Amino acid sequence: MNTIIELKHVNFWYDRGKPTEMQALHDINLQIGQGEYVAFFGPSGSGKTTLLYLLSGTEMSQEGEVMVNGKDISKLSKREMAIYRQIGVGMVFQQFNLIPNLTILENVGLPMAFLGVGEDKRIKEAKLLLERLNLSALAKRFPYELSGGQQQRVGIARALANNAPIIVADEPIGNLDSTNANNVLDFLKELCEKDGKTVVMVTHEAWSLRDAKKIFYLKDGVVEKVETNHAKPATQILAEQLYKQTAPKRAQESKERAVASTLANVLFRGFSAEENMRFSDFLTQRLTGQVDQVQFLELLYKPFREGGGGLWKKRALETSRYVEGIIQEHMDVEGICLELEKNPTAPLLHEIGSLMEWLLDRNKIRLDQLQESRFRQVTTEVLRNAIKLEAFKEALYLPKSKLGVGLSHRTTERIYEKFKLALGNFELEPLSPEKA
Ligand code: ADP
Numbered sequence: 001m002n003t004i005i006e007l008k009h010v011n012f013w014y015d016r017g018k019p020t021e022m023q024a025l026h027d028i029n030l031q032i033g034q035g036e037y038v039a040f041f042g043p044s045g046s047g048k049t050t051l052l053y054l055l056s057g058t059e060m061s062q063e064g065e066v067m068v069n070g071k072d073i074s075k076l077s078k079r080e081m082a083i084y085r086q087i088g089v090g091m092v093f094q095q096f097n098l099i100p101n102l103t104i105l106e107n108v109g110l111p112m113a114f115l116g117v118g119e120d121k122r123i124k125e126a127k128l129l130l131e132r133l134n135l136s137a138l139a140k141r142f143p144y145e146l147s148g149g150q151q152q153r154v155g156i157a158r159a160l161a162n163n164a165p166i167i168v169a170d171e172p173i174g175n176l177d178s179t180n181a182n183n184v185l186d187f188l189k190e191l192c193e194k195d196g197k198t199v200v201m202v203t204h205e206a207w208s209l210r211d212a213k214k215i216f217y218l219k220d221g222v223v224e225k226v227e228t229n230h231a232k233p234a235t236q237i238l239a240e241q242l243y244k245q246t247a248p249k250r251a252q253e254s255k256e257r258a259v260a261s262t263l264a265n266v267l268f269r270g271f272s273a274e275e276n277m278r279f280s281d282f283l284t285q286r287l288t289g290q291v292d293q294v295q296f297l298e299l300l301y302k303p304f305r306e307g308g309g310g311l312w313k314k315r316a317l318e319t320s321r322y323v324e325g326i327i328q329e330h331m332d333v334e335g336i337c338l339e340l341e342k343n344p345t346a347p348l349l350h351e352i353g354s355l356m357e358w359l360l361d362r363n364k365i366r367l368d369q370l371q372e373s374r375f376r377q378v379t380t381e382v383l384r385n386a387i388k389l390e391a392f393k394e395a396l397y398l399p400k401s402k403l404g405v406g407l408s409h410r411t412t413e414r415i416y417e418k419f420k421l422a423l424g425n426f427e428l429e430p431l432s433p434e435k436a
Protein backbone atom coordinates (compact mmCIF):
# COMPACT_ATOMS: atom_id res chain seq x y z
CA MET A 1 0.00 0.00 0.00
CA ASN A 2 1.17 3.53 -0.68
CA THR A 3 1.89 5.74 2.28
CA ILE A 4 0.10 9.05 1.99
CA ILE A 5 0.93 10.53 5.40
CA GLU A 6 4.04 9.92 7.43
CA LEU A 7 5.18 11.64 10.61
CA LYS A 8 8.81 11.33 11.63
CA HIS A 9 10.02 12.38 15.07
CA VAL A 10 7.45 15.11 15.45
CA ASN A 11 7.48 17.26 18.56
CA PHE A 12 5.06 20.06 19.18
CA TRP A 13 4.80 22.70 21.87
CA TYR A 14 2.15 25.28 22.61
CA ASP A 15 3.53 28.64 23.77
CA ARG A 16 7.03 27.46 23.03
CA GLY A 17 9.63 29.53 24.82
CA LYS A 18 7.10 31.18 27.13
CA PRO A 19 6.52 30.44 30.80
CA THR A 20 3.29 28.71 29.85
CA GLU A 21 5.14 26.39 27.43
CA MET A 22 3.53 23.00 27.16
CA GLN A 23 4.69 20.09 25.03
CA ALA A 24 1.59 18.54 23.44
CA LEU A 25 3.29 15.91 21.25
CA HIS A 26 6.41 13.85 21.93
CA ASP A 27 8.39 12.16 19.17
CA ILE A 28 5.44 11.04 17.07
CA ASN A 29 6.19 8.49 14.34
CA LEU A 30 3.35 7.13 12.29
CA GLN A 31 2.30 6.12 8.82
CA ILE A 32 -1.08 6.25 7.16
CA GLY A 33 -1.72 4.47 3.87
CA GLN A 34 -3.55 5.92 0.94
CA GLY A 35 -7.22 5.06 1.13
CA GLU A 36 -6.94 3.86 4.72
CA TYR A 37 -9.42 4.60 7.46
CA VAL A 38 -7.50 5.30 10.66
CA ALA A 39 -8.39 6.64 14.08
CA PHE A 40 -6.59 8.62 16.75
CA PHE A 41 -7.97 7.38 20.03
CA GLY A 42 -7.25 8.63 23.52
CA PRO A 43 -8.53 10.59 26.50
CA SER A 44 -9.14 14.31 26.49
CA GLY A 45 -5.91 16.28 26.40
CA SER A 46 -3.87 13.44 24.91
CA GLY A 47 -2.97 15.43 21.79
CA LYS A 48 -5.41 14.08 19.21
CA THR A 49 -6.60 17.44 17.94
CA THR A 50 -3.07 18.81 17.86
CA LEU A 51 -2.00 15.87 15.73
CA LEU A 52 -4.89 16.46 13.36
CA TYR A 53 -3.92 20.14 13.12
CA LEU A 54 -0.44 19.14 12.03
CA LEU A 55 -1.75 16.81 9.30
CA SER A 56 -4.11 19.40 7.98
CA GLY A 57 -1.63 22.26 8.00
CA THR A 58 -3.60 24.20 10.60
CA GLU A 59 -0.50 24.12 12.82
CA MET A 60 3.07 23.86 11.57
CA SER A 61 5.32 21.17 12.94
CA GLN A 62 8.15 22.66 15.00
CA GLU A 63 10.38 19.61 15.03
CA GLY A 64 10.36 16.57 12.81
CA GLU A 65 8.70 15.95 9.47
CA VAL A 66 5.07 15.82 8.43
CA MET A 67 5.22 14.10 5.06
CA VAL A 68 2.18 14.09 2.80
CA ASN A 69 2.63 12.39 -0.54
CA GLY A 70 6.33 12.30 0.14
CA LYS A 71 6.59 16.05 0.77
CA ASP A 72 7.28 17.70 4.11
CA ILE A 73 4.34 20.07 4.44
CA SER A 74 6.05 22.07 7.15
CA LYS A 75 8.43 23.23 4.41
CA LEU A 76 5.71 24.46 2.09
CA SER A 77 5.55 28.14 1.27
CA LYS A 78 2.59 30.10 2.60
CA ARG A 79 0.87 29.91 -0.73
CA GLU A 80 1.47 26.18 -1.16
CA MET A 81 0.21 25.60 2.36
CA ALA A 82 -2.96 27.55 1.60
CA ILE A 83 -3.53 25.39 -1.46
CA TYR A 84 -2.86 22.23 0.52
CA ARG A 85 -5.44 23.26 3.09
CA GLN A 86 -7.96 24.00 0.38
CA ILE A 87 -7.62 20.98 -1.84
CA GLY A 88 -5.46 18.54 0.09
CA VAL A 89 -7.63 17.96 3.15
CA GLY A 90 -11.29 18.25 4.00
CA MET A 91 -12.04 18.90 7.68
CA VAL A 92 -15.03 17.86 9.75
CA PHE A 93 -15.45 19.30 13.27
CA GLN A 94 -17.20 18.34 16.47
CA GLN A 95 -18.94 21.74 16.66
CA PHE A 96 -19.80 21.61 12.92
CA ASN A 97 -18.32 25.14 12.45
CA LEU A 98 -20.96 26.23 9.95
CA ILE A 99 -21.27 29.93 9.17
CA PRO A 100 -24.52 31.05 10.80
CA ASN A 101 -25.57 33.71 8.31
CA LEU A 102 -24.98 31.62 5.20
CA THR A 103 -27.51 29.13 3.89
CA ILE A 104 -26.72 25.43 3.85
CA LEU A 105 -26.04 25.57 0.12
CA GLU A 106 -23.71 28.55 0.57
CA ASN A 107 -21.91 26.88 3.44
CA VAL A 108 -21.17 23.85 1.31
CA GLY A 109 -20.06 26.00 -1.62
CA LEU A 110 -17.76 28.14 0.50
CA PRO A 111 -14.53 26.12 0.11
CA MET A 112 -15.05 26.28 -3.65
CA ALA A 113 -15.57 30.05 -3.45
CA PHE A 114 -12.22 30.36 -1.67
CA LEU A 115 -10.67 28.49 -4.56
CA GLY A 116 -12.21 30.88 -7.04
CA VAL A 117 -14.73 28.46 -8.55
CA GLY A 118 -17.46 30.40 -10.38
CA GLU A 119 -20.91 30.72 -8.88
CA ASP A 120 -22.76 28.51 -11.34
CA LYS A 121 -20.37 25.63 -10.95
CA ARG A 122 -20.26 26.14 -7.20
CA ILE A 123 -24.01 25.91 -6.88
CA LYS A 124 -24.15 22.91 -9.14
CA GLU A 125 -21.49 21.01 -7.21
CA ALA A 126 -22.86 22.02 -3.83
CA LYS A 127 -26.29 20.75 -4.86
CA LEU A 128 -24.82 17.41 -5.85
CA LEU A 129 -23.11 17.13 -2.49
CA LEU A 130 -26.30 18.01 -0.63
CA GLU A 131 -28.08 15.39 -2.66
CA ARG A 132 -25.51 12.81 -1.74
CA LEU A 133 -25.94 13.58 1.94
CA ASN A 134 -29.68 13.61 1.69
CA LEU A 135 -29.94 17.31 2.45
CA SER A 136 -31.40 18.72 -0.75
CA ALA A 137 -34.62 19.77 0.93
CA LEU A 138 -32.68 21.92 3.39
CA ALA A 139 -30.52 23.82 0.89
CA LYS A 140 -32.10 27.21 1.52
CA ARG A 141 -32.20 26.97 5.30
CA PHE A 142 -29.73 28.38 7.79
CA PRO A 143 -27.66 26.25 10.16
CA TYR A 144 -29.70 27.11 13.28
CA GLU A 145 -32.78 25.67 11.57
CA LEU A 146 -31.19 22.22 11.39
CA SER A 147 -30.76 19.44 13.93
CA GLY A 148 -27.28 18.45 15.06
CA GLY A 149 -27.26 15.39 12.85
CA GLN A 150 -28.24 17.44 9.85
CA GLN A 151 -25.65 20.08 10.62
CA GLN A 152 -22.94 17.48 10.78
CA ARG A 153 -24.00 16.11 7.40
CA VAL A 154 -23.63 19.65 6.06
CA GLY A 155 -20.20 19.72 7.68
CA ILE A 156 -19.26 16.56 5.82
CA ALA A 157 -20.63 17.87 2.52
CA ARG A 158 -18.51 20.98 2.97
CA ALA A 159 -15.42 18.87 3.71
CA LEU A 160 -15.98 17.13 0.37
CA ALA A 161 -16.42 20.33 -1.59
CA ASN A 162 -12.97 20.53 -3.10
CA ASN A 163 -12.66 16.81 -3.56
CA ALA A 164 -9.65 16.48 -1.27
CA PRO A 165 -8.10 13.02 -1.08
CA ILE A 166 -7.76 13.21 2.72
CA ILE A 167 -10.66 13.74 5.12
CA VAL A 168 -9.93 14.49 8.76
CA ALA A 169 -12.71 14.47 11.33
CA ASP A 170 -12.21 15.74 14.87
CA GLU A 171 -14.67 14.02 17.21
CA PRO A 172 -17.31 14.20 14.47
CA ILE A 173 -19.88 12.36 16.55
CA GLY A 174 -19.15 14.07 19.84
CA ASN A 175 -22.32 16.14 19.73
CA LEU A 176 -24.67 13.59 18.21
CA ASP A 177 -27.16 11.05 19.48
CA SER A 178 -26.40 7.45 18.64
CA THR A 179 -28.55 7.23 15.51
CA ASN A 180 -26.95 10.28 13.97
CA ALA A 181 -23.54 9.21 15.18
CA ASN A 182 -23.97 5.89 13.42
CA ASN A 183 -25.01 7.62 10.23
CA VAL A 184 -21.94 9.78 10.29
CA LEU A 185 -19.68 6.79 10.92
CA ASP A 186 -21.34 4.89 8.08
CA PHE A 187 -20.73 7.78 5.79
CA LEU A 188 -17.07 8.15 6.73
CA LYS A 189 -16.62 4.48 6.00
CA GLU A 190 -18.34 4.90 2.66
CA LEU A 191 -16.00 7.76 1.77
CA CYS A 192 -13.10 5.46 2.34
CA GLU A 193 -14.52 2.39 0.65
CA LYS A 194 -16.36 3.89 -2.27
CA ASP A 195 -14.49 7.11 -2.92
CA GLY A 196 -11.04 5.87 -1.98
CA LYS A 197 -10.50 8.74 0.44
CA THR A 198 -8.01 8.52 3.24
CA VAL A 199 -10.01 9.10 6.41
CA VAL A 200 -8.49 10.14 9.75
CA MET A 201 -10.97 10.24 12.60
CA VAL A 202 -10.36 11.47 16.11
CA THR A 203 -12.43 10.02 18.91
CA HIS A 204 -12.40 9.27 22.60
CA GLU A 205 -15.28 6.82 22.40
CA ALA A 206 -14.14 3.24 21.87
CA TRP A 207 -17.32 2.02 20.18
CA SER A 208 -16.83 4.49 17.36
CA LEU A 209 -13.59 2.78 16.35
CA ARG A 210 -15.55 -0.02 14.72
CA ASP A 211 -14.58 0.77 11.11
CA ALA A 212 -11.03 1.99 11.60
CA LYS A 213 -8.42 -0.25 10.01
CA LYS A 214 -5.63 1.21 12.08
CA ILE A 215 -5.91 2.73 15.54
CA PHE A 216 -3.28 4.98 17.07
CA TYR A 217 -3.64 5.06 20.85
CA LEU A 218 -2.55 8.38 22.29
CA LYS A 219 -1.74 9.27 25.86
CA ASP A 220 -0.05 12.42 27.12
CA GLY A 221 1.13 13.33 23.67
CA VAL A 222 2.70 9.95 22.96
CA VAL A 223 1.57 7.20 20.60
CA GLU A 224 1.42 4.32 23.04
CA LYS A 225 0.24 1.61 20.73
CA VAL A 226 -0.82 1.01 17.14
CA GLU A 227 -3.43 -1.59 16.44
CA THR A 228 -4.07 -2.84 12.96
CA ASN A 229 -7.27 -4.44 11.99
CA HIS A 230 -5.95 -6.83 9.41
CA ALA A 231 -8.84 -6.55 7.06
CA LYS A 232 -7.62 -5.28 3.73
CA PRO A 233 -7.76 -1.56 3.05
CA ALA A 234 -10.76 -0.46 1.10
CA THR A 235 -8.99 0.51 -2.10
CA GLN A 236 -7.47 -2.94 -2.23
CA ILE A 237 -10.86 -4.58 -1.85
CA LEU A 238 -12.21 -2.35 -4.58
CA ALA A 239 -9.27 -3.15 -6.80
CA GLU A 240 -9.69 -6.85 -6.24
CA GLN A 241 -13.39 -6.78 -6.91
CA LEU A 242 -12.92 -5.05 -10.17
CA TYR A 243 -9.62 -6.29 -11.42
CA LYS A 244 -8.54 -9.84 -11.55
CA GLN A 245 -5.85 -10.09 -14.15
CA THR A 246 -2.21 -9.19 -13.89
CA ALA A 247 -0.59 -7.03 -16.50
CA PRO A 248 1.57 -8.92 -18.97
CA LYS A 249 4.66 -7.10 -20.15
CA ARG A 250 4.98 -6.70 -23.84
CA ALA A 251 8.19 -6.60 -25.78
CA GLN A 252 9.16 -3.00 -26.43
CA GLU A 253 10.34 -3.47 -30.07
CA SER A 254 7.01 -4.48 -31.47
CA LYS A 255 5.16 -1.80 -29.55
CA GLU A 256 4.88 0.74 -32.33
CA ARG A 257 3.77 -1.89 -34.81
CA ALA A 258 1.13 -3.07 -32.39
CA VAL A 259 -0.08 0.48 -31.78
CA ALA A 260 -0.16 1.10 -35.51
CA SER A 261 -2.14 -2.01 -36.22
CA THR A 262 -4.76 -1.32 -33.58
CA LEU A 263 -4.91 2.30 -34.60
CA ALA A 264 -5.47 1.28 -38.20
CA ASN A 265 -8.29 -1.01 -37.13
CA VAL A 266 -9.91 1.80 -35.20
CA LEU A 267 -9.46 4.51 -37.78
CA PHE A 268 -10.08 2.57 -40.93
CA ARG A 269 -12.89 0.24 -40.15
CA GLY A 270 -14.56 -0.85 -43.35
CA PHE A 271 -11.50 -0.48 -45.54
CA SER A 272 -10.11 -3.49 -47.41
CA ALA A 273 -7.37 -5.60 -45.87
CA GLU A 274 -4.89 -4.24 -48.39
CA GLU A 275 -5.75 -0.64 -47.55
CA ASN A 276 -5.63 -1.41 -43.88
CA MET A 277 -2.15 -2.86 -44.15
CA ARG A 278 -0.95 0.20 -45.95
CA PHE A 279 -2.38 2.53 -43.28
CA SER A 280 -0.84 0.38 -40.66
CA ASP A 281 2.50 0.75 -42.38
CA PHE A 282 2.17 4.57 -42.57
CA LEU A 283 1.23 4.69 -38.93
CA THR A 284 4.26 2.63 -37.98
CA GLN A 285 6.46 5.02 -39.92
CA ARG A 286 4.91 7.97 -38.10
CA LEU A 287 5.11 6.39 -34.66
CA THR A 288 8.75 5.43 -35.11
CA GLY A 289 9.57 8.91 -36.35
CA GLN A 290 10.56 7.86 -39.91
CA VAL A 291 8.13 10.44 -41.25
CA ASP A 292 7.03 13.70 -39.69
CA GLN A 293 3.55 15.09 -39.34
CA VAL A 294 3.45 16.67 -42.80
CA GLN A 295 4.91 13.67 -44.62
CA PHE A 296 2.41 11.44 -42.86
CA LEU A 297 -0.46 13.60 -44.00
CA GLU A 298 0.87 13.48 -47.57
CA LEU A 299 1.08 9.70 -47.41
CA LEU A 300 -2.54 9.55 -46.32
CA TYR A 301 -3.96 11.49 -49.22
CA LYS A 302 -1.60 10.46 -51.97
CA PRO A 303 -3.55 8.36 -54.53
CA PHE A 304 -3.69 4.70 -53.73
CA ARG A 305 -2.14 3.55 -57.04
CA GLU A 306 0.84 5.80 -56.29
CA GLY A 307 1.42 4.00 -53.02
CA GLY A 308 -0.57 6.40 -50.83
CA GLY A 309 -3.68 5.94 -48.71
CA GLY A 310 -6.00 7.60 -51.21
CA LEU A 311 -8.02 9.43 -48.55
CA TRP A 312 -9.99 12.57 -49.18
CA LYS A 313 -8.11 15.61 -47.89
CA LYS A 314 -10.59 16.28 -45.13
CA ARG A 315 -10.48 12.72 -43.92
CA ALA A 316 -6.70 12.71 -44.14
CA LEU A 317 -6.54 15.87 -42.04
CA GLU A 318 -8.89 14.51 -39.41
CA THR A 319 -6.91 11.29 -39.24
CA SER A 320 -3.67 13.17 -38.92
CA ARG A 321 -5.02 15.33 -36.12
CA TYR A 322 -6.23 12.28 -34.23
CA VAL A 323 -2.93 10.48 -34.62
CA GLU A 324 -0.90 13.51 -33.55
CA GLY A 325 -3.12 13.81 -30.48
CA ILE A 326 -2.37 10.24 -29.58
CA ILE A 327 1.35 10.66 -30.13
CA GLN A 328 1.33 13.72 -27.91
CA GLU A 329 -0.69 12.04 -25.20
CA HIS A 330 1.38 8.90 -25.48
CA MET A 331 4.49 10.84 -24.66
CA ASP A 332 2.76 12.54 -21.74
CA VAL A 333 1.51 9.23 -20.43
CA GLU A 334 5.01 7.81 -20.54
CA GLY A 335 6.21 10.78 -18.53
CA ILE A 336 3.49 10.29 -15.93
CA CYS A 337 4.20 6.56 -15.65
CA LEU A 338 7.91 7.19 -15.14
CA GLU A 339 7.19 9.77 -12.48
CA LEU A 340 4.80 7.44 -10.68
CA GLU A 341 7.33 4.64 -10.83
CA LYS A 342 9.93 6.81 -9.15
CA ASN A 343 7.50 8.17 -6.60
CA PRO A 344 4.34 6.09 -6.25
CA THR A 345 2.45 8.68 -4.25
CA ALA A 346 3.27 11.67 -6.44
CA PRO A 347 -0.03 13.49 -6.83
CA LEU A 348 0.57 14.72 -10.43
CA LEU A 349 -2.80 16.41 -10.18
CA HIS A 350 -2.28 18.55 -13.20
CA GLU A 351 -0.89 15.87 -15.50
CA ILE A 352 -3.49 13.28 -14.66
CA GLY A 353 -6.14 15.97 -14.89
CA SER A 354 -5.16 16.83 -18.43
CA LEU A 355 -5.02 13.17 -19.42
CA MET A 356 -8.52 12.73 -18.00
CA GLU A 357 -9.71 15.76 -19.88
CA TRP A 358 -8.35 14.33 -23.09
CA LEU A 359 -9.92 10.94 -22.43
CA LEU A 360 -13.21 12.71 -21.82
CA ASP A 361 -13.02 14.51 -25.16
CA ARG A 362 -12.12 17.87 -23.64
CA ASN A 363 -14.81 17.28 -21.07
CA LYS A 364 -17.55 16.74 -23.63
CA ILE A 365 -18.33 13.67 -21.57
CA ARG A 366 -19.67 15.11 -18.34
CA LEU A 367 -19.05 13.50 -14.99
CA ASP A 368 -20.44 14.35 -11.60
CA GLN A 369 -18.13 14.62 -8.64
CA LEU A 370 -18.40 11.02 -7.56
CA GLN A 371 -17.85 9.77 -11.09
CA GLU A 372 -14.90 12.06 -11.52
CA SER A 373 -13.28 10.89 -8.33
CA ARG A 374 -13.67 7.24 -9.33
CA PHE A 375 -12.52 7.96 -12.83
CA ARG A 376 -9.42 9.65 -11.44
CA GLN A 377 -8.78 6.71 -9.17
CA VAL A 378 -8.90 4.05 -11.85
CA THR A 379 -6.96 6.18 -14.32
CA THR A 380 -4.22 6.63 -11.75
CA GLU A 381 -4.20 2.93 -10.93
CA VAL A 382 -3.66 2.08 -14.59
CA LEU A 383 -0.76 4.51 -14.78
CA ARG A 384 0.71 2.99 -11.65
CA ASN A 385 0.38 -0.36 -13.32
CA ALA A 386 -1.76 -1.46 -10.38
CA ILE A 387 -4.59 -2.60 -12.62
CA LYS A 388 -5.03 -3.75 -16.18
CA LEU A 389 -6.79 -1.74 -18.82
CA GLU A 390 -9.51 -4.38 -19.01
CA ALA A 391 -10.26 -3.69 -15.39
CA PHE A 392 -10.28 0.03 -16.05
CA LYS A 393 -12.86 -0.55 -18.74
CA GLU A 394 -14.95 -2.68 -16.42
CA ALA A 395 -14.84 0.02 -13.77
CA LEU A 396 -16.01 2.66 -16.23
CA TYR A 397 -18.95 0.58 -17.27
CA LEU A 398 -20.02 -0.68 -13.84
CA PRO A 399 -22.98 1.23 -12.41
CA LYS A 400 -22.30 3.80 -9.72
CA SER A 401 -24.17 1.72 -7.20
CA LYS A 402 -21.62 -1.04 -7.75
CA LEU A 403 -18.65 1.26 -7.19
CA GLY A 404 -18.17 1.92 -10.90
CA VAL A 405 -18.18 5.16 -12.86
CA GLY A 406 -21.49 4.30 -14.49
CA LEU A 407 -20.75 5.29 -18.09
CA SER A 408 -22.63 3.98 -21.10
CA HIS A 409 -21.25 1.10 -23.09
CA ARG A 410 -20.39 3.32 -26.02
CA THR A 411 -18.64 5.98 -23.98
CA THR A 412 -16.73 3.31 -22.11
CA GLU A 413 -15.52 1.78 -25.38
CA ARG A 414 -14.43 5.13 -26.71
CA ILE A 415 -12.46 6.07 -23.62
CA TYR A 416 -10.97 2.61 -23.39
CA GLU A 417 -9.76 2.65 -27.01
CA LYS A 418 -8.20 6.05 -26.54
CA PHE A 419 -6.44 5.17 -23.34
CA LYS A 420 -5.20 1.95 -24.89
CA LEU A 421 -3.67 3.85 -27.74
CA ALA A 422 -2.14 6.47 -25.50
CA LEU A 423 -0.56 3.77 -23.39
CA GLY A 424 0.56 1.64 -26.28
CA ASN A 425 0.16 -1.19 -23.82
CA PHE A 426 -1.95 -3.90 -25.31
CA GLU A 427 -1.88 -7.11 -27.19
CA LEU A 428 -2.28 -7.48 -30.92
CA GLU A 429 -5.80 -8.35 -31.72
CA PRO A 430 -6.03 -11.47 -33.86
CA LEU A 431 -6.89 -10.53 -37.41
CA SER A 432 -10.40 -11.46 -38.36
CA PRO A 433 -10.72 -13.82 -41.37
CA GLU A 434 -11.86 -11.20 -43.88
CA LYS A 435 -8.88 -9.01 -43.06
CA ALA A 436 -6.30 -11.79 -42.96
P1 ADP B 1 -7.19 16.21 22.63
O1 ADP B 1 -7.70 16.63 21.31
O2 ADP B 1 -6.70 14.81 22.66
O3 ADP B 1 -8.17 16.47 23.70
P2 ADP B 1 -5.41 18.47 22.33
O4 ADP B 1 -4.57 18.18 21.18
O5 ADP B 1 -6.51 19.42 22.19
O6 ADP B 1 -5.90 17.09 22.97
O7 ADP B 1 -4.48 19.01 23.50
C1 ADP B 1 -3.25 18.41 23.89
C2 ADP B 1 -2.64 19.22 25.01
O8 ADP B 1 -2.29 20.51 24.54
C3 ADP B 1 -3.58 19.45 26.20
O9 ADP B 1 -2.85 19.36 27.37
C4 ADP B 1 -4.11 20.83 25.97
O10 ADP B 1 -4.42 21.45 27.22
C5 ADP B 1 -2.94 21.52 25.30
N1 ADP B 1 -3.43 22.57 24.37
C6 ADP B 1 -4.29 22.38 23.35
N2 ADP B 1 -4.49 23.54 22.68
C7 ADP B 1 -3.73 24.48 23.32
C8 ADP B 1 -3.49 25.87 23.09
N3 ADP B 1 -4.06 26.53 22.07
N4 ADP B 1 -2.64 26.51 23.93
C9 ADP B 1 -2.04 25.84 24.93
N5 ADP B 1 -2.21 24.54 25.19
C10 ADP B 1 -3.04 23.85 24.39
Ligand code: MG
Pocket residue numbers: 048049050
Ligand atom coordinates in the same frame (compact mmCIF):
# COMPACT_ATOMS: atom_id res chain seq x y z
MG1 MG C 1 -9.56 17.43 20.79
